Amino acid sequence: MTTNGMAAGPDRPPHPIAEAAYVAIRQVGKSYGSLKGAVHALEGIDLDIRGGEFISILGPSGCGKSTLLKCIAGLEKPTSGQIQVQGKPLSGPPDRLGMVFQRDVLLDWRTVLDNVLITAEFAHIPTASVRERALQLLWRFGLKGYEDRHPWELSGGMRQRAAICRALLCDPDLLLMDEPFGALDAMTRDDLNLELARIWQDTRKTVAFVTHGIAEAIFLSDRVVMMDRNPGRIIEVIDIDLPRPRHLAVRETAEFAHYVGHIRHLFTSLGLLKDG
Amino acid sequence: MMRRLQSLYESGMVLIVLIGTLLLWEAAVFVLRPPPIILPAPSQIWREFLITPGYFLQQSFSTLYTTVAGFVLAVAIGLALAVGIVHSKFLERTVYTLLVALNSVPKVALAPLFVLWMGTGIEPKIAIALMLALFSVVIDAVLGLRSVDPDMINLARASRASSFAILRKIRLPNALPSIFAGLKVAISFALVGTIVGEFVAGSEGLGFAILTAQGQFDTPRVFVCLILLGLLGTILFYIVEFMERLALPWHVSQRTGHAAAP
Ligand SMILES: Nc1ncnc2c1ncn2[C@@H]1O[C@H](COP(=O)(O)OP(=O)(O)OP(=O)(O)O)[C@@H](O)[C@H]1O
Ligand SMILES: [Mg+2]
Numbered sequence: 123m124t125t126n127g128m129a130a131g132p133d134r135p136p137h138p139i140a141e142a143a144y145v146a147i148r149q150v151g152k153s154y155g156s157l158k159g160a161v162h163a164l165e166g167i168d169l170d171i172r173g174g175e176f177i178s179i180l181g182p183s184g185c186g187k188s189t190l191l192k193c194i195a196g197l198e199k200p201t202s203g204q205i206q207v208q209g210k211p212l213s214g215p216p217d218r219l220g221m222v223f224q225r226d227v228l229l230d231w232r233t234v235l236d237n238v239l240i241t242a243e244f245a246h247i248p249t250a251s252v253r254e255r256a257l258q259l260l261w262r263f264g265l266k267g268y269e270d271r272h273p274w275e276l277s278g279g280m281r282q283r284a285a286i287c288r289a290l291l292c293d294p295d296l297l298l299m300d301e302p303f304g305a306l307d308a309m310t311r312d313d314l315n316l317e318l319a320r321i322w323q324d325t326r327k328t329v330a331f332v333t334h335g336i337a338e339a340i341f342l343s344d345r346v347v348m349m350d351r352n353p354g355r356i357i358e359v360i361d362i363d364l365p366r367p368r369h370l371a372v373r374e375t376a377e378f379a380h381y382v383g384h385i386r387h388l389f390t391s392l393g394l395l396k397d398g
Numbered sequence: 399m400m401r402r403l404q405s406l407y408e409s410g411m412v413l414i415v416l417i418g419t420l421l422l423w424e425a426a427v428f429v430l431r432p433p434p435i436i437l438p439a440p441s442q443i444w445r446e447f448l449i450t451p452g453y454f455l456q457q458s459f460s461t462l463y464t465t466v467a468g469f470v471l472a473v474a475i476g477l478a479l480a481v482g483i484v485h486s487k488f489l490e491r492t493v494y495t496l497l498v499a500l501n502s503v504p505k506v507a508l509a510p511l512f513v514l515w516m517g518t519g520i521e522p523k524i525a526i527a528l529m530l531a532l533f534s535v536v537i538d539a540v541l542g543l544r545s546v547d548p549d550m551i552n553l554a555r556a557s558r559a560s561s562f563a564i565l566r567k568i569r570l571p572n573a574l575p576s577i578f579a580g581l582k583v584a585i586s587f588a589l590v591g592t593i594v595g596e597f598v599a600g601s602e603g604l605g606f607a608i609l610t611a612q613g614q615f616d617t618p619r620v621f622v623c624l625i626l627l628g629l630l631g632t633i634l635f636y637i638v639e640f641m642e643r644l645a646l647p648w649h650v651s652q653r654t655g656h657a658a659a660p
Pocket of ligand 2: 189224300
């Protein structure tokens with residue numbers, strides 16, 4: 123039984139939902155039943171994501187990052203608590219959502235271009251009207267010349283980039299990305315970090331970005347949300363006060379190093395990182 | 399190009415094995431001289447065919463017609479059932495369970511019943527072919543429609559796709575390889591069903607011709623029918639496989655070593 127409409131527990135009054143919160147997550151829990159007992163993928167998650175904000179979610183494997191993203195996307199129903207998007211309680215995926223899954227889930231029977239266009243097809247937007255945009259996105263993400271290839275002819279990193287183009291095609295307001303750059307080499311990763319930062323700067327989408335990369339999270343985000351597992355919960359949210367637009371050189375500044383140190387220290391103290 | 403050569407080479411090998419077997423058979427009959435009622439020589443079977451080729455072709459055509467009719471109906475009904483079963487818990491509990499239960503009955507045993515119901519025209523034969531072919535169509539289609547990566551469905555749901563769009567753009571194409579695996583089994587079963595139908599309700603077709611020849615102790619004629627039956631089955635199977643190639647150029651089994659843009 124799921125009680126989606128439930129408010130916070132009796133001992134904790136619910137936070138008032140801030141005016142500017144695009145996504146408001148209140149006391150969200152999610153457990154999966156299994157033969158070996160319940161897995162508490164998420165417990166007591168409280169988080170506001172402001173409109174136009176870029177947040178990163180950082181945490182060890184299995185701490186519920188993907189689950190949290192799927193809950194925000196309305197694809198998984200929280201077992202407890204509530205999520206509101208633009209002030210409306212979620213019942214299914216919200217409007218103008220773009221999603222990049224941890225695995226690229228490209229469709230083998232479609233070409234790369236047709237894979238990108240499928241978002242428009244699902245939304246009943248004539249593909250002819252977004253074809254040009256799809257091609258531009260593919261070029262922007264370094265897939266020029268691969269439009270008519272099939273996914274199996276691409277490398278892992280290229281597939282992941284095609285999946286990003288697919289998510290961006292219909293110009294979503296809310297962009298949820300689950301380790302989109304996980305399969306990339308360091309150089310391509312830097313390159314795409316810059317590209318994503320530029321896109322965000324231009325369009326001010328609300329972005330939740332899951333990653334394992336500490337530097338990547340700091341570089342891209344307004345705030346970094348740190349999670350721990352068993353049960354999956356938020357342990358700290360830190361504001362990143364670095365001027366924008368950011369260049370890669372920001373990573374050599376003292377402030378940047380300070381943030382990295384702080385996060386690393388936190389994970390070390392939790393025993394998630396063994397540092398010396 | 400390499401692929402062409404390869405398949406040419408393979409068909410060559412098949413031909414050599416086939417000719418070798420026939421020669422061995424011919425030689426064995428020549429040396430051992432079994433009574434023709436037990437085993438006629440290939441040359442004798444060929445001569446038998448040449449006496450009344452029109453008759454044999456007519457019977458083959460009749461069998462072909464019934465088989466294809468039964469198969470096409472089985473595919474249409476089977477796919478519709480499969481889609482229903484995947485989308486409705488009720489249909490799954492009723493129709494699917496019933497089908498599985500029915501499948502454990504030797505369906506061939508039901509053939510006489512169909513004759514009682516439908517007479518001795520072409521209808522009971524088509525019905526038997528349909529019944530035998532239906533099961534593999536449904537089972538493999540259900541399997542294919544179900545085995546979708548949940549994230550593919552999530553991807554569609556995140557874009558607020560309708561469940562019809564999900565069926566058409568994700569579930570069906572994803573299920574095609576499995577569906578075709580079922581069709582390849584189904585076409586052989588449809589042929590078996592047709593022959594059984596012709597055995598019990600025949601006035602034409604290869605099955606009927608076999609029974610008639612048997613009644614006259616005309617073994618060479620039986621062999622002509624068997625060989626035509628084998629040819630028919632093989633051709634039908636390869637037609638389905640050819641359609642599979644057309645429908646699934648993207649599938650793993652069809653990929654060439656060279657990754658070429660289409
Ligand atoms: N569909 C499911 N059924 C059962 N358990 C699940 C399911 N999805 C996730 N879990 C469990 O929930 C927990 C959190 O999983 P989740 O995928 O959200 O982790 P994650 O933080 O994304 O990990 P990673 O960094 O490895 O991707 C894990 O213990 C996992 O086993
Ligand atoms: Mg994950």
